[in-house]
Amino acid sequence: MNVYERMKQALITGKYKPGDRLTEEALTEEWKVSRTPIRSALKQLEFDGLITPLKRGYIVRSFSQNDIRQIYDVRSLLEGYAASLSAIHRTEQDLSDMHKANEDFKTIIMSRGTNKTEHIQDVLKKNHKFHDTVIRASKDPHTEDLIRKVVVLPLVFHSFYWFEQRGLEQSFELHEVIIRAIEDQDSARARSAMHEHIYQGRDRVLEQLKRSDL
Structure with a gap:
């Protein structure tokens, strides 16, 4: 399972909760990979509508x-x-x-x-x-x-x-x-x-x- 799939599963199951902030630095440390796959995964998760970009980093999307x-x-x-x-x-x-x-x-x-x-x-x-x-x-x-x-x-x-x-x-x-x-x-x-x-x-x-x- 690649980084994108693993991060998506973390979002789906609630490991990352609505309102949580995600940054490349913290995710690189957490997943023990370089920034390139993290950056790519974040872009794909944004496209999926699961996270929203901030000035620095992303926030897990919440739903009213x-x-x-x-x-x-x-x-x-x-x-x-x-x-x-x-x-x-x-x-x-x-x-x-x-x-x-x-x-x-x-x-x-x-x-x-x-x-x-x-x-x-x-x-x-x-x-x-x-x-x-x-x-x-x-x-x-x-x-x-x-x-x-x-x-x-x-x-x-x-x-x-x-x-x-x-x-x-x-x-x-x-x-x-x-x-x-x-x-x-x-x-x-x-x-x-x-x-x-x-x-x-x-x-x-x-x-x-x-x-x-x-």
């Missing part, structure tokens, strides 16, 4: 309730659209990939690892894989590029982190609904199911954010 609603609204629109296109353009291979990805997702959520953070990181990867199969089946690279820009992984990570086991199982079940709709070439149902799935994660993040403010 309004930010979260807007991010998830845009994500829901884009992924819902992608799911509706997938119902039209999907191939048998696409369907096979979706079924396989969701079975892998089910396996990981039922494993209930002893380290919660590591377990949720694995859940996040499998969930991301499932969504990738749906998006690729849309055969629309422009929408795919836009989706990549609005999926803020720390928010997705925490939506899963705060799910109880039943919530994770509901995600698997909604994946199944999405697959069936795509399989049946029911664009409207595929779009609707994807909307519900995205908003399920949004509501969990907002609920926990409100609790933390109490």
